[in-house]
Structures are given as structure tokens and as C-alpha cells.
Amino acid sequence: MKVAIIGATGYSGIELIRLLQNHPYVEIEMIISGSHDGSRISEVYPHLEEIIDDKLVALDIEQLEKVDLVFFATPSGVSKNTLPLLMDRGIKCIDLSGDFRLKSPGAYEDWYGLEAAEQKYLDQAIYGLSEIYSKKISTATYIANPGCYPTAVLLGLIPALKSGIIDPGSIVIDGKSGVSGAGRKASLGTHYAEINENVKAYKLGRHQHIPEIEQTLGDVYGEKVNITFSTHLIPMSRGIMCTMYADFQQDVTTDEIIHLYKEYYQNSPFVRVRKSGIWPATKEVAGSNYCDLGFLADHRTGKLSIVSVIDNVVKGAAGQAIQNMNLMNGWKATTGLLMTPVYP
Template sequence: MIKAAVLGATGYAGIELVRLLTSHPEVSIEILGSHSFVGQKISDVYKNFNHVLEKECEELDLDKVGACDVAFTALPHGASKSVIPSLLEKGLKVIDLSGDYRYDDVAVYEKWYGEKHSSPELLKESVYGLPELHRDKIKNARLIGNPGCYTTCSILGTVPLLANKIAETKNIIVDAKSGVTGAGRGLKLQNSFCECTENMKAYKVATHRHTSEIEQELSNVAGEEIMISFTPHLIPQKRGILSTIYVNLNRKSSAEELTEMYKEFYKDEFFVRVKEVGDLPETKHVAGSNFVDIGVCYDERLQRAVVVSSLDNIVKGAAGQAVQNMNLLFGLDEKTALTNPGFYL
């Protein structure tokens, strides 16, 4: 059995990770780290775990965590990089759900996060944990920078056009909507029920940190520097991201051709479902699952691809992707414990 520690187990991404791991046939959850709920059973903090997992939450103890095989750090950015070097020294594999180890260039991290990176040398060996692009590197890594939710949705929706050299690279627009769980569990007035329900709003326009993450991965695929216009929105639902991506093309095409291009690109990817022409993703089709749904349209008047992609922001956008990465790290079928369909209702 793989001995796992989940640090930050009581946040939304952390508890979703715990939920997925409880049904994983090869994993034993050894440690639930939580600064706010030390000594409380996870089944008291989240009562859906009654009769399933009664383990107590613990303050971080690096020596105890050192007895595990893998640590998931579902901590805020900044907190992760303060503990991960010690975890690596103890021989653990680490899957970090913060943004601290997702970047190739420390200068990009420091620009977008506004602080110095305390272990920039580890960025040279950390692997961006998007299996659809980096599967072989993930298998041999000891540190995974688990991608964010907006980024996974946007990257997977855009990459086939860049890889097939059909995209104009200078004016890519990503218009994305997220459920409120993407903001985390912390109490914030703007995320309260009365502020969110029956309301939609854009936020961090042209300044959202995930912009840099998307640009990094798209640039790596395109072989040139890519800059995008990225606008996130908060929508009144719990789970789900829906991204509409606008990409001008360098030649005429059709919805049929583009759809076949996407199907060919993702033909071996179980968790990417390319829709038929005329069928577009909806968040309720992916909520609760590790799937990404993608639909492709063609605007003939503007010679533009319009791509719609959707995923669950705390499963494929966080915890599910982390489990997928863990499966790869330990030589398991990467679909293990992740094949359930979405909730739908």
C-alpha cells in the first residue's frame, strides 16, 4: 500500500483529495494535516465521512510525515515551498497543489506572485503535472507542480491548434467561468451566498496568476512566446469551469476538420472527451468527475476556432489530477479510483 499524507486536508481541494483516496485500492491515508482542526476527526469536520474515515486531523510533524511514501500539499502558495524541501529530503514524493512549483522560470513566478521563491533550485526538477502533456516526465519525478483549474481547462482546450500549426498565435482569448469552490473555503464577503447567488462577475481582468501558467505551457507547445488575454468570471454554482477560447486560424477550416484534429490529438487520453460537431460541453456533465469535455466550433466569417472546454475545478482541476499524477508516479494505471462519471444532478 502507498502511505499518503494530505497536508491541508480540510480545504476544498484537500477534502476532495481525501474523498478520492478513501476509495483508492492501493492507498492508505496515514496523515491528515490541518492547522485549524487539530485533534478533531475528519468525520466531525466533514460529516459525510462518518463510517468511512474517522481519522483525526494533526498539526504538521515532518518526522511523522517522513514515514509516508507520498505527500500531497494542498496548502496556500508560499506555505508549500516552506515545507516541501524538507519532505523531499526525507525521501518522499511530493504532489503540490499550490502554484509554488509549476513554473520553469523563477522570474515568472516572482513577478506574478509578488514574492521571492525560497527554493528556486527545485523548479529545475519539478514537473508540471498535466499528464496529457508530460506523462513520461511525471513517471520519473519526485516533485510535481499540480496544475491549476483554469489552466488545465484552458491549456487542453487550446493545445491541439498550436500543435497542428493552424493557430495564429498573437491574439488568443480565453473567457472562463468558475464555480465558487475555486475561491477556497476561507470566509470572504465576496464569496458569501448573498453576494454570489443570482450574480456573475469578472475579476482580476488581465492580472490573474493563472495567465502566466497557461502562457508557459502554450509557449512550450508552440515553440514561441505566447501571450493570451485571459478573463475569469465567478458564477453562482459550487463546482465547474467552462472556458470559451477564441483562436484565429492561419487558413480556412471547418468544424468537422477541427473536431477530427482534436479527436486525433487526444485519441489515447481517457480523461479528455472530444464532443461531436454541434455538441458542446456543460459543467453538469463533468462535475464530480476527472473528465475534461471539449467541443470545437468554426466561425467561417472570421476564420476563427471557438473552443469550449469544461471540467470540475476541484477534481480534474485539483484533487483528481493529483491522484492521476500519483498513479503515474507509483506505476499504477492512471485511471485508478478516477473512472466514476459526473454527478449530472
């Protein structure tokens, strides 16, 4: 199958290239970057020398008609203008940005500060949380790939919420992300002297992933769910850890929680549930498409603690996009993605 990558020189785009190089059913037909049009990909990323040396080209809708699927690895605000043109031509698309995740145009404009896509296209988009919406994804032609934080949070919370174990009004999420989550573009907040030996809270109460998390939790729970979500930037390149807390509504043990999650994700090869007393770490999923989960049912406080870790540019972006592509085409979800995490 021939694919194109739009926004190929960002971190998610270059991760798509790395992973697709080993996919048995895919050929990268076009690598698109408006900012580097005419350059070789190896000129932007020298580590690709003699591996892939394709020429970067500018976006041309007519040229994209010769591919079967297009990945959008672009900043928010880009795909909403281009993707509908491809959808109208019957080309499958997977969007790694936030342009089609929220069903409400007003919510998108409020949280992203940008003009929203047309409602008819928002309605057509299938939210690509692979383990939760696999049936819908399997028949989809357009996928809104989840954000990195929402992937870690939702995979951690959904089984407990659906089972009625936790109070949906008590959810508190402490999120920590590596610097690559901010993208490749230089900024003061990700400058070495600003982030090295430092931990910074940012976008408290205003992170654009809050409505995405609440929308999906509300969908699976059947009622509106509000969360408290605090995000922090930490001095490492890759990785997300989200520690979630919620009040019990049922009297359960840690072992019972672990059994529930193992049952829920028994057909989800990329979700790994830790044994009691063993907590996942970001290094244990680096470079992989795994989400690792750990639990504590604390009866002293009456709260459930859930620890969820992913690699933000793999499971949180490019890896999940490829997992969704696999599901859309009837291939095994693991195709091209079975790799050992990079350790140390």
C-alpha cells in the same frame, strides 16, 4: 502505498480524501491540518461520519518519513517552505498549490505577491498536466499540479496550437468558475448575498494563472505566447467553463478540428471530444475527472471557438493529482478515478 494529505480540510483536500477512499493501492496514513489539530475529520466535515474518522494532526516532518507520498492541498506560499525538506528526504510529493508551477522566481513574486522557492527546487518540479507530460511525470519524484483554469485552457488549446491551425498572437480566453475555486475561507467576494444571482469579472489581466498558461503554451509551441484572459465568478459550487477564441492560420472545418483532437487525445481516457454542434456543459463533468471539449470553425469570422469544461476540484485539482500519482507509480491513469459524473 501510504500517503499523507497536508491541508486536508480545504476543498481540494477533502476531495482527495473522497477519491482516495476508493483507490485500490493507497492507504491514507496521515491527515494534516494545522488549523484543526487534534480534531476528528468528521468534526470538520460531518458527512464523513462512520466513513473516515481519522484524527487531524499538526505538520511534523519527522513523522512524514513513514509515508511514501505527500499531497500538498495548501494555499500558495506554504509548500515552498516545507516541500523541499521532504524532497531532500526522498519522499515523493504532489503540490496542488502554485508554489512550484512557474520556473521563474521573479514571475512568481510578481504574479503571486509572495517570495519564491529556491531556483534549484523550481527546476526539479515537473509540471503535472497529465495528458501532455505523461512521460516526464512517470519518472518524477515531485509534481507541480496545474491550476484549475490552466487545465481547462491548456487541454483545449494545445492540439490546435501545436498543429499550426491558430495564430498564437490572437488567443482570447473567457473563463468562468464556480465559487469553490476561491477556496473554503470566507471572504466578501464569495459571500452568498454577493455571488447569488450575480456574475462578476475579477482579476482581469492580473490573474495568477496567466503566466502559468503562457509558460506552458510557450513550451509546447517553442515560442513565446501571450494571451488575453478574462475570468468570471458565477453562482454555482463546482465547475469551470473556458471558451477560447483564436484566428485561423489554416483553412479547416469543424469536423477536421474534431478529428485532430480525437487523434491527439486517443490515449487520454479523461478527455472527451464532442461531436459537431454539441457543446459541453459543466454539469456533464461534475464530480468527475473528465475534461470535455467542443469546437466551431467559424469561417464567417475566421475564428476557431473551443469550449472546455472541467470540475475545478477534481480534474482541476484532486483528481488530476491522483492521476499524476498513478502515472508516477506505473499504474493505469484511470485507477481510482473511473466514476460517472454526478447528474443532475
